[in-house]
Amino acid sequence: MQNFFVKSHGLGNDYITLNQDEISFKLTEKAIVRICDVHFGIGSDGILLKVPSNNADFGLRILNPDGSEAEKSGNGLRIFAKYLYDYGFTKEKSFSIETLGGLVKAEVIEEKNNKAKTIKVDMGKAIFESEKIPVACANEECIGEVMELAERSYEINCVSVGNPHCVILKDELDELEIKTYGAEIENHSMFPNRINVQFARVVSPNEVEVLIWERGAGWTLASGSSSCAVACTVVKRGLTERNLSIKMPGGSLAIEIDEDWEIRMTGEVREIASGTLSAELLQDLEL
Numbered sequence: 001m002q003n004f005f006v007k008s009h010g011l012g013n014d015y016i017t018l019n020q021d022e023i024s025f026k027l028t029e030k031a032i033v034r035i036c037d038v039h040f041g042i043g044s045d046g047i048l049l050k051v052p053s054n055n056a057d058f059g060l061r062i063l064n065p066d067g068s069e070a071e072k073s074g075n076g077l078r079i080f081a082k083y084l085y086d087y088g089f090t091k092e093k094s095f096s097i098e099t100l101g102g103l104v105k106a107e108v109i110e111e112k113n114n115k116a117k118t119i120k121v122d123m124g125k126a127i128f129e130s131e132k133i134p135v136a137c138a139n140e141e142c143i144g145e146v147m148e149l150a151e152r153s154y155e156i157n158c159v160s161v162g163n164p165h166c167v168i169l170k171d172e173l174d175e176l177e178i179k180t181y182g183a184e185i186e187n188h189s190m191f192p193n194r195i196n197v198q199f200a201r202v203v204s205p206n207e208v209e210v211l212i213w214e215r216g217a218g219w220t221l222a223s224g225s226s227s228c229a230v231a232c233t234v235v236k237r238g239l240t241e242r243n244l245s246i247k248m249p250g251g252s253l254a255i256e257i258d259e260d261w262e263i264r265m266t267g268e269v270r271e272i273a274s275g276t277l278s279a280e281l282l283q284d285l286e287l
Contacts, residue, residue, distance in 0.1 A: 003277040006083055007042060010075030010269045012221030012250030017048040017083045024282070029067030031285040036065035041281065045217050046073070048080045056098035058084060064216030072101030072162030074123060074224015074265050081106035082116040082269045101162025109266060116269065123225070123263040126232040127160040134164070136190045143236060149184055157233045161263060164195045165229030169237070173201050173211050182213025196223070200230045207245045208234055221250030228263045231255040
């Protein structure tokens, strides 16, 4: 069906899924921004675009609401996996997806009414080397380093899980604080490709609470890759065990980290709506 879309969410982190073979327009930066706009478009935290892949069963491009492109998204991957399964692109419950951040294995764990409900995603391996994240840091790893902002400083921990993350451990979480300083941290000169930001509080050896500022999207209710980054950071710092529940405003994800820093993430996804982009919206994308 031409210009067919599906809008779904993972713990309140919502994406629009499109099939490159079915859209009649060029998905420019301007078009991405318009479609994701809550007032002038459909409204979402980004677009998931199904594309061909020579290296996996399916290919995925992850487009942020500001028009930039992300390497990887945990919630986006689970939403995309649900789309592939629910709309008949595969009958298999386990399949591979290629992203800019690498190859990922997805598995449908639970169904309801013949639709995927709970999905596990193999998120790949955590990388702590500063140069590979990348982050401008004098040390080989950016763990427990000080970052200076205009009005304050933070102790930061940086890790890549296919995309870059800056984790700040806190005794108390304040939504206003991350909304105030999230953009400044995201765009700090230490991060040549910008960065995703998380404020995290360890609740117990198996639970961590998180607030998230997502690169290219801003404040968000949940993020799969952010959950993975936080989990890897608290394990790296010796604060928790390796099987964790990461609690965000939108809900919780189960994260498993093995001894080789390979990450697996499990959580629910839900469809919100499906339909076709209107002729009038398509006209507006060309203005």
